[in-house]
Amino acid sequence: MYNPSMTQTMDEVRPTHRAFLSGLLEQGINVASGPLVGEIPGALLLINAESQADVERILNEDPFYVAEVIQARLIREWNPVIRAF
Numbered sequence: 001m002y003n004p005s006m007t008q009t010m011d012e013v014r015p016t017h018r019a020f021l022s023g024l025l026e027q028g029i030n031v032a033s034g035p036l037v038g039e040i041p042g043a044l045l046l047i048n049a050e051s052q053a054d055v056e057r058i059l060n061e062d063p064f065y066v067a068e069v070i071q072a073r074l075i076r077e078w079n080p081v082i083r084a085f
Contacts, residue, residue: 003071
C-alpha cells in the first residue's frame with residue numbers, strides 16, 4: 001500500500017521504480033505488475049522467487065520502498081493452478 005501523503009515523491013521516483021520493475025521482468029523475476037484500481041492506493045506484483053525471504057530482499061531494492069512511498073506490503077505465496085503463462 002502506498003503512503004497517500006507521498007504523492008509528489010511517488011511522481012518523482014516513478015520512472016526509476018518502473019525501470020527497476022522492467023529490469024526484474026527482463027530477468028524473469030517480475031512476472032507481471034501494475035497498480036490496483038480503487039480507493040486504496042497500491043499495486044499487485046507477481047514475483048518469481050525461491051522463497052519469501054528472496055522476495056523481500058528483491059523488493060527492498062524497489063525505489064518506491066527505498067523512498068518510503070510504500071507504507072505497507074503483503075507478501076503471499078501463490079499456487080497458479082489455471083494459468084496462461
